[in-house]
Amino acid sequence: MRGPFAEAVRIGADGVTLAWPRFSPEVRYSGRFIPWSRVRDMDPEAFPPELRLRNGRTVFLARAHAADLAAAPVKVRKRVDVWGALLEPFLDTEYGAETDAICAHRLHSCGFSDREIQRIRRRVRRRMTTMTLLTWEWGGYGHSDVLLATSRAPGFAYRRFRRWADAIAARGERSQGFRGEQSRSGPFREERSPDEPFRSARFRGGRFRGGR
Structure with a gap:
């Protein structure tokens, strides 16, 4: 039961690549690649870390990626839980x-x-x-x-x-x-x-x- 969590994540200079399980509805919702230009803001310290996209969608990453995400060229914003x-x-x-x-x-x-x-x-x-x-x-x-x-x-x-x-x-x-x-x-x-x-x-x- 993975829900909104990808099987594998790669954080690069151009964006985030997500590998989803076969038939996961997240493929159509979150996508397989998110360029930084599509990310409005993020919270690497959230539990779990969050990317908030410009279209209003939220993408979750595992805690293991928090440090790499914190170095991304995206503004950090917290919000009430x-x-x-x-x-x-x-x-x-x-x-x-x-x-x-x-x-x-x-x-x-x-x-x-x-x-x-x-x-x-x-x-x-x-x-x-x-x-x-x-x-x-x-x-x-x-x-x-x-x-x-x-x-x-x-x-x-x-x-x-x-x-x-x-x-x-x-x-x-x-x-x-x-x-x-x-x-x-x-x-x-x-x-x-x-x-x-x-x-x-x-x-x-x-x-x-x-x-x-």
Whole structure:
């Protein structure tokens, strides 16, 4: 179950070459070669690293490629982990009122209403519950995980869901009070939101995510 992750990746001076499994719907969605000119921005420190294309699509790379990606001629930009907050209730851990308030605050800052949050969670509930039953994940889910949970869908259905999931993730760039560094000159900086200590303490700890 590879989902949005290529079998092999080559990062070169002209762009990124991706080798996908046979019949993978990602061939048509992400493509086999992405020139740097098609990449709007990236986050090599995301988990997993992300390329955000000018057409609104997000391409994921394995953590092993983070260092090479960081040297690419593309601006770095962080965004709020929208899917992390949306998928928090499905983790194999307690989801209490305090956690719910923190996730709601993060999502509200990106323009999500309570009704929309509930609607999105209902749409992914079955697949994410199944994933947790299989993995016992407790550390954190994210954008790539909801795609992994959808990877057995037929190609056309996967690509339709993929476009929707990418659009949801992109709303993390609109957060009020959050700004990611836009420049490639110098170390990355960001203005942390008040709930960031909570996120840092629990993020990336799970057994399933640890392998990426």
